[in-house]
Amino acid sequence: MNDSHAAETHPPSTAPARDVTARLTAAFVVGFVGLSTEIAYTRVISFKLFYYYTYFVIGLALLGLGAASAIVSLSPRLRRADTVSLVARLAPVAGVVGLVSYAVVARLQLDTQKIWASAVGIAGPQFLKLLVMSIALTMVFFAIGLVLAKLIVAEAHEVRRLYFWDLTGAALGCLTAVPLQAWIGPPNMIVASNLALVALGVWLAVRSGRHLAFAGGMGAVALAAMLLAVSIPIRTDATKTLRVDQEVLAGDWGAVFRVDATQTTKDLITLNHDGLWGSSIWRYDGTRKTTARFDIDSRQIPFAALDEPPENMLIIGAAGGNEIMAARTYGAKNIDAVELNPVTASLLRNEFAEFTGNITEQPGVNYVQGDGRTFLARSDKNYDLIWFVAPDSYAASNAATSGAFVLSESYLYTEEMLTTAYSHLTDRGMIVSQFGDFQFESAPNRTARYLATARSALNEEMGGKQGDFANHTGLTVEGVEASIAKISTILLFKNPPEPVAMERVTKVVEEIPDGRVVHLPGVDGTGEGITAQIISGDDATVTRLVADYPYDISAINDNGPFFWHFTPFSNVDAMFSRNYSDSEIAIGERLLLMLVLIATITAALFLWLPFGLARRKSTVKVRGKARLFLYFASIGLGFIFVEVAMIQRFSLLLGFPTLSLSVSLFTLLLATAVGARYSDRFGANVRVRLTATTVALWAVTLLYLVISRPITNVALAWPQGARIVLVFAMLFPIGVLLGMFLPTGIDRANLTAESQDPDDDGRLVAWCWAVNGFFSVLGSSTGTILSMSFGFNRTVVIGLLLYVVAAVLLSQGGGEPATDEQADPGVTGADDGMVDAAAPSAG
Incomplete structure (x- = not known):
């Protein structure tokens, strides 16, 4: 045309x-x-x-x-x-x-x-x-x-x-x-x-x-x-x-993850998160008798590091209240405890309230259902202790990612979150994080990545000179190797701690089974392994260590918050025969690559092969099918790339991935529907229409990328309803512009196929619809791979470039049926890109 x-x-x-x-x-x-x-x-x-x-x-x-x-x-x-x-x-x-x-x-x-x-x-x-x-x-x-x-x-x-x-x-x-x-x-x-x-x-x-x-x-x-x-x-x-024949005391599906409570002992109830052990609810009556377990538990370490009990403390990942019990045991006065899953919060407040001595209603306890980062953004308090309670556990990571186009991204561990938390500390305050590393001696991936991120985010705040990070950081570890009980405790101090405080920590660690000090300011630790070197090494040494490490433990930020993405996609095949005691390493990445391969093979079976077998000579040849193929492939990939990156990015603003999926995809689909419905109202000339739409799409989307970070920083403190409205307002214009491309392509396919035999009526349209669908399959996986490898912003830009390709392809014209004299029988397959549109089905 x-x-x-x-x-x-x-x-x-x-x-x-x-x-x-x-x-x-x-x-x-x-x-x-x-x-x-x-x-x-x-x-x-x-x-x-x-x-x-x-x-x-x-x-x-x-x-x-x-x-x-x-x-x-x-x-x-x-x-x-x-x-x-x-x-x-x-x-x-x-x-x-x-x-x-x-x-x-x-x-x-x-x-x-x-x-x-x-x-x-x-x-x-x-x-x-x-x-x-x-x-x-x-x-x-x-x-x-x-x-x-x-x-x-x-x-x-x-x-x-x-x-x-x-x-x-x-x-x-x-x-x-x-x-x-x-x-x-x-x-x-x-x-x-x-x-x-x-x-x-x-x-x-x-x-x-x-x-x-x-x-x-x-x-x-x-x-x-x-x-x-x-x-x-x-x-x-x-x-x-969680086994299918196991008695479940209480539980329910939630938007974040499913929770099932099972009795482990008379004093312990286990909370299974999506079928995996996630957290515990302990019997509690406010006396030392029901918290004696803390005497040999790493939960006492943060309190030993403080010269006196915290006046204000924040627990992120409060779950079944175990850390609240520890805080009350060691004298914390005011405790803000934040738990993401509403089902867990309900169990603690209702079904097991008596079992826990109504821990959520105790004086000084503020138990909140919500997102930790959003809570902190809305808080004007400064805390003596901000405690991230192992929310990286296998069950929690399972829960945090369910229902979305994500692979274990977490906005709780990014540079931006650490900087925010650090700004909420009092002069004697500290951030405490705990991680489970199956192979701490040989592959302490979680601990090492958190330390690398903390060093990148906080080095300047801690002084910025050689040795300052080491003077503000502590690391202890407990438990036997190859066990989920291998827990590391990371302490990030606002100011270098007093030697007497570190002596108390050392003494406490000695009481913990298999506990040891890796590094404490002013205290001799093991000083061995990559974790100790990240803490105490100079900048050049740390950069080299991170680059040479067999897994990816580089610092993460909000543009690519994939904390558990330790295996670069280029190394997945090389790790096929690795030890699978740590079940998360390389499996998710391999599944993504397998899905791309499966989709490619299936596309060949359902597109190339059937159409190739069905092709036969016809007096009517259709030019421009290769252009249509590339057009629908481009918009299929481009839409998914933009969609995936947007959904992942808005998980931060909306609090958890399932809500982000719901709100973001609702907005994009509704806006795309509006754009599709009225796309023919924006000019009769296809080239002008697509050019204007593409330019507008780039302008609106790039503006979003520029303003998203400052707007997010401000809007995190808003009520959830206001944040939902903001996401709708930011995404709707983008969706309207994206929606204009597919109907325009369908129009072109209709015009291209006007001269076909009756048996082929609609065949080209269906084929274009199929091409778009298959490349959407590829896009759902490759878009996530791109986000994990290059970050959200670059993934969106790649999606925009694909729309430029689509606009150029359709704006070049073509697609009118060629006469017998115009058709070149020698290049039938080459120009079609696939097969003759006029060829009837094989059956």
């Missing part, structure tokens, strides 16, 4: 108003069901397996949608079928498939560790189980994708309205995800979403007067499948501490 060509306008659909309403309603329901099901499954899989498997959910969801589009593009029968009639049959089938698939996912029990750390004979069966589960998940979204692809292809001339209602439904699914998870739980969300698909099919059948018997029969099957699904408890991974 050249610039003089009119805007891609088409005659309105001649379908009856009732059919149009039915199609728009179907698009809305499918959008809602697709997103709410995807978000619910990220929680279920995080509980069932581990947080990094949520990438499989995201990738498999997009994979199923893309595969469905490919099938529609290859099947003339599907494309020619009456849309309402077909959706009336497909929707209830999709609902039943979804219910049965959930039953399969819940019932299967895996031991995923064996996949990575066992011989082939042992790993093979576990891999097959994972494959079965993956297929079950893919089928859920494949069935949904068939309905959506049929709607888009059949009503390509109405793509703006259909896309608007599909994205609006998806946006509503995101918006309601957090409250629904807290209200009915993710499993019931999945069941309800699939029943909604069945109800859609029944409604369409009644409305049209067709397929009533089929719809009624599928409704009955769906009810039976629902009873099956809800009767099957979710079987967690064999390595998890």
